[in-house]
Amino acid sequence: MGYTIKQVSERTNLSAHVLRYYEKEGLLFNINRSKSGIRCYTEDDLEWLGLICCLKNTGMSLKQIKEFVELSAEGRDTLKQRCHILIEHKKNVEAQIQEMNKHLEKVSHKIDYYTKQYNEYNHGGSKQ
Amino acid sequence: MGYTIKQVSERTNLSAHVLRYYEKEGLLFNINRSKSGIRCYTEDDLEWLGLICCLKNTGMSLKQIKEFVELSAEGRDTLKQRCHILIEHKKNVEAQIQEMNKHLEKVSHKIDYYTKQYNEYNHGGSKQ
């Protein structure tokens, strides 16, 4: 019935430390505990963690994620707000990706330039 | 005859502090100075800064950039190595972008889900 912190750690690729840290920082709440205080994560908790990782992996800060989580805790009344946050975040990430692509192009140019220089150097060079 | 740190700061959108910091960290070298010790950047320096920013903006750490810069300082013999680094970096960034897109899809699903919930809530809800 439920998962230990170690099991969750293995499934999420987050260390046990990080899981406790996230909890302390308010990204996870209402994690069940045994009588002796040991965390016991539910399927729902795993679901949440999935969303949190997803937001984190797209560059949302823990602080922003926390805000989102707090809204979620307030229930259905904040659905619209949460939706808005996600939509904004999506836009940001898309813009970010575009920027990255633009920078990548420059890197590509540099690669071409270096490749050319390298070939010339090898042709004209004395050491074969 | 060259640019002051402020002029470079304006052109690159890096603060004067950051320019000095980069120099101290070994990302820039051989920056000319006036007799009184004031930095005087050349066009070449600006060119370099352009590449550095490009690498930084695609997520390369200053440490890695420094390694790249050090290779450059060694001259033509490291052209191949540098080329390799850039190509690897490009691959990484492309992979990163793909990952981001995958995560974005999940976010999109969540948005759909929330939107649906919101609509249902509003239809079934008592307040209008």
Place this chain on the structure above:
DNA sequence: ATAAACCTTAACCTTAACTCTAAGTCAATA
């Protein structure tokens, strides 16, 4: 010539996101 607006270095401060340590509890095993 004196203040404003630059420049310099050195050193400490900040923030995010961990990461580790110390000291202790608890359950299972030898």
Place this chain on the structure above:
DNA sequence: TATTGACTTAGAGTTAAGGTTAAGGTTTAT
């Protein structure tokens, strides 16, 4: 029963990439 080992907490340490402050030198405008 003693010890191993996973769990707990509070809190300090780390890293990257800067930011800020202090204390002072230089140049230019009035």
